[in-house]
Each structure stands twice: as structure tokens, then as C-alpha cells.
Amino acid sequence: MDALHSIIFYILAAIVLASAAFTAFSSNLVHAAFSLLFTFFGLACLYIQLGADFVGVSQVVVYVGGILVLLLFGVMFTGSIAGGITRQTLQTKWSALVLVVLMAVMLPIVYVTPWGVMDAPQDKALTSNVELIGKLLLTDYLLPFEIASLLLLVALIGAVVIARGEPKVQDKVEDKNETAAV
Amino acid sequence: MAVTLEHYLVVSITLFSLGLFIVMTRRNGIRMLMGVELILNSANLNLIAFNRYLPGMDVSGNIFAVFVIILAAAEAAVALAIVLAIFQQFSTIQLDEISSMKH
Numbered sequence: 001m002d003a004l005h006s007i008i009f010y011i012l013a014a015i016v017l018a019s020a021a022f023t024a025f026s027s028n029l030v031h032a033a034f035s036l037l038f039t040f041f042g043l044a045c046l047y048i049q050l051g052a053d054f055v056g057v058s059q060v061v062v063y064v065g066g067i068l069v070l071l072l073f074g075v076m077f078t079g080s081i082a083g084g085i086t087r088q089t090l091q092t093k094w095s096a097l098v099l100v101v102l103m104a105v106m107l108p109i110v111y112v113t114p115w116g117v118m119d120a121p122q123d124k125a126l127t128s129n130v131e132l133i134g135k136l137l138l139t140d141y142l143l144p145f146e147i148a149s150l151l152l153l154v155a156l157i158g159a160v161v162i163a164r165g166e167p168k169v170q171d172k173v174e175d176k177n178e179t180a181a182v
Numbered sequence: 183m184a185v186t187l188e189h190y191l192v193v194s195i196t197l198f199s200l201g202l203f204i205v206m207t208r209r210n211g212i213r214m215l216m217g218v219e220l221i222l223n224s225a226n227l228n229l230i231a232f233n234r235y236l237p238g239m240d241v242s243g244n245i246f247a248v249f250v251i252i253l254a255a256a257e258a259a260v261a262l263a264i265v266l267a268i269f270q271q272f273s274t275i276q277l278d279e280i281s282s283m284k285h
Contacts, residue, residue, distance in 0.1 A: 095206035155256035163263035
């Protein structure tokens with residue numbers, strides 16, 4: 001059971017990291033978006049492996065069904081399929097250096113810190129936690145929940161307003177005429 | 183060899199580094215958004231792994247992860263709207279070519 005758990009984890013981690021690396025280094029934007037699909041699916045599986053079924057399903061619905069489609073729409077609308085690799089030579093070296101330093105700092109922290117892990121986390125019953133999340137969202141986390149709904153509304157309207165763009169000058173004149181007529 | 187909390191944290195750190203690498207090196211607006219999504223996902227993985235392995239939490243980490251997903255959805259919608267508006271104005275989404283405040 002434990003061995004199976006480990007094997008599944010390593011497979012999922014390999015999928016997630018390989019597809020994320022492909023997203024980072026691919027020069028074709030559509031390929032990058034599609035490899036992001038595997039990253040999101042692998043992460044959803046990792047969440048479910050960690051006993052977070054609701055988050056795993058939300059991940060699939062929101063990321064794969066929503067954000068990824070939005071990204072692909074963005075790629076198609078702007079017609080920038082092969083963009084992005086020309087001007088990156090200047091910063092690649094420095095960025096890689098920064099990342100190596102960052103990882104050299106973070107990886108020891110992970111292993112040095114005494115996390116106070118539970119003795120036998122496997123014993124924690126793996127039941128569905130959807131019901132518990134629902135109850136907590138409407139009791140302890142009610143205020144963040146409502147603020148999140150307000151934020152989504154604002155983001156929705158804001159996205160529509162921004163994406164419509166500034167009307168051209170002639171349109172503005174016509175608008176004025178129309179309002180005057182009204 | 184059992185999978186421990188550290189395994190998940192290492193995956194998360196690597197994912198974060200890849201996302202940061204994209205954000206730092208790529209000049210394409212949409213590619214940078216992909217990097218931001220990777221960073222948010224690495225944060226989510228951390229939250230859920232801590233929720234699973236540390237004592238004294240029911241599903242608090244899961245709820246925070248849900249909020250992060252909500253924020254990521256809002257962020258992606260607004261950011262793509264901005265990218266489209268930039269494309270309408272400048273006919274490019276290479277972010278280093280967009281340097282004028284007024285077009």
C-alpha cells in the first residue's frame with residue numbers, strides 16, 4: 001500500500017514537473033498551453049492523493065475548464081503562436097542564477113525545519129470533505145466567502161469593460177450624438 | 183520509502199521556480215500569465231500538503247486553496263482582458279515593446 005502510494009506520487013510528480021518545464025522552455029505558445037493541461041491534471045491528482053477531493057475537482061473545473069481555455073483564447077486572439085523566444089537571451093543567465101540561489105536557499109529549509117508532522121498521517125480517515133468544507137464556508141469563513149463572490153463580480157465586469165477597449169474617436173462623436181438625441 | 187511532506191514541498195518549490203523563471207525571462211504577456219498560474223498552483227500544493235500532514239487542521243488548508251483558485255480565476259480573466267486591450271492598442275503583446283504611456 002505504501003509502495004503503491006509512493007509509485008503513484010513519483011509518476012504524478014514527474015508528469016507535473018516535466019510538463020511545467022515544457023511550458024517554460026517551449027517556443028510554441030500553443031504547445032505550452034497544452035502542456036499546461038497536463039500540469040493542471042497532474043496537480044489535481046496530487047491534491048486527490050493528499051485527501052483533498054473537493055480542491056482536486058475544483059482544480060479540474062476551474063483551471064482546465066476555465067483558465068486554460070481563456071489562455072488559449074488569448075493565444076488565438078492575439079495570433080502570437082510562436083512569440084517570445086527572440087528577446088529573452090539578455091535575462092536568461094541572470095534569471096537562472098537567481099533561481100539557483102533561491103533553490104539553494106529553499107531546499108535546505110524544507111529539510112532542516114522540524115515540521116511537527118503527525119505520527120501516522122495515513123491513519124487520518126480519507127473520507128470526502130466536501131460536506132465539511134461547505135459547512136465551514138458558511139460559518140467560519142463566511143466573510144471571505146462573500147468577499148470572494150463580490151470580487152468575482154467585480155472581476156467579471158472589469159474584464160468585460162477592459163476587453164471592450166476604448167471606443168474610437170468617431171464612435172465617441174456618435175455616442176454624443178446619440179445621447180443628445182435621447 | 184514512504185512519501186513524506188518534504189516530497190511534496192520539493193515538487194512545489196520546483197514548480198514555483200519554473201513559474202518564476204517564465205515570469206522573469208519571457209516577454210510574451212500570455213506566457214507570463216502561464217508562469218503566474220504555475221506559481222499559484224505551487225502555493226496550492228503547499229497548502230494542501232500542510233493540511234494533510236500537520237496536526238490540528240480539519241480542512242482549513244483546503245478552504246484556503248479554494249480561495250486561491252477563486253482568485254486565480256479572477257486574475258486570469260482580468261489579465262487576459264488587459265492583454266487583449268494592449269493588443270488592440272499596440273498590435274503586439276511583447277511586453278518590452280510597450281513602453282509608451284499614451285498611444
